[in-house]
Amino acid sequence: MTPTPSDVAQAVLARHADEPGALLPILHEVQDALGYIPREVVPQIAEGLNLSRAEVHGVVTYYHHFRSEPPGRIVVQVCRAEACQAMGADALMAHAEHTLGCKTHGGHGSTSADGRFTLNPVYCLGLCASSPAVVVNDKLLARMTPERLDRAVHQLAEPA
Numbered sequence: 001m002t003p004t005p006s007d008v009a010q011a012v013l014a015r016h017a018d019e020p021g022a023l024l025p026i027l028h029e030v031q032d033a034l035g036y037i038p039r040e041v042v043p044q045i046a047e048g049l050n051l052s053r054a055e056v057h058g059v060v061t062y063y064h065h066f067r068s069e070p071p072g073r074i075v076v077q078v079c080r081a082e083a084c085q086a087m088g089a090d091a092l093m094a095h096a097e098h099t100l101g102c103k104t105h106g107g108h109g110s111t112s113a114d115g116r117f118t119l120n121p122v123y124c125l126g127l128c129a130s131s132p133a134v135v136v137n138d139k140l141l142a143r144m145t146p147e148r149l150d151r152a153v154h155q156l157a158e159p160a
Contacts, residue, residue, distance in 0.1 A: 008033045009041040013048040023049060023059060027066055036067040064108065064122065072111045072118040074156050076100065076149070077135040080121040083128035088145075092132050093121065095146040100153070116157065 003011075012029045016022040026045060031037055037060050046056045060066045078084075078093045097103055101112040102119035109120030127133035130142030136152045 005030075005034055005038040005041050006044060009044050009048075013045065017048050023051070023056065027056075027060060031066060034070075036070050039068055064120065067109075067118075069111065070115075072116050074116060074153060075118045075120065075135075075137055076153065077109075077120045077122045077125075079123070079125045079127070079131065079133045081124040081128070084125075084132040087131040089132040092134070092144060092146060092149065093119075096149060099146075099150060117153070 009026075009030055012026050012033070016026050016029070019025070023045070026049070027037055030041065030045075042056050042060065043053050045051075046053045049056075060068060076096055078096055079089055080093070081089075093104065096119050100117040100119050101114070102110045102117055104110055104119055104121050109118055111118045122135070125133040125135060125140060127140065127142045132144050134141050134144045134149060134152075136149075137156060139152075141148070141152060
């Protein structure tokens with residue numbers, strides 16, 4: 001039986017609730033387990049840490065890493081830091097938006113209408129000397145071009 005989001009949050013809280021500064025590790029672990037932070041677990045986490053729902057929601061929405069909705073099956077992150085921008089990340093992001101059917105807005109990502117793809121801007125992947133850099137489903141790729149991005153996404157999009 002698959003655990004519910006509430007079950008996952010409860011297990012994570014049980015492991016971390018007594019640690020100082022536990023909110024971020026809890027949110028990371030919940031998102032790692034579920035792929036996102038479901039809205040219904042925010043009050044549960046807040047209560048477990050003796051915080052307000054607004055405090056937990058504020059952290060979830062402040063950090064670009066956290067998602068409140070399930071991601072697509074293929075998650076593409078394009079570095080938007082200065083070194084990558086200088087090497088073509090803006091054009092790469094525009095290409096990804098067009099080909100994946102995702103429109104990023106206000107520094108936040110989006111998921112395609114069919115739910116297959118999620119596109120997120122990120123700020124520095126640490127590959128400045130090999131820019132532009134992207135992450136496709138947790139695989140870090142350097143010196144990315146639109147054609148190489150298309151190949152990386154296509155390989156994952158093919159039915160297994």
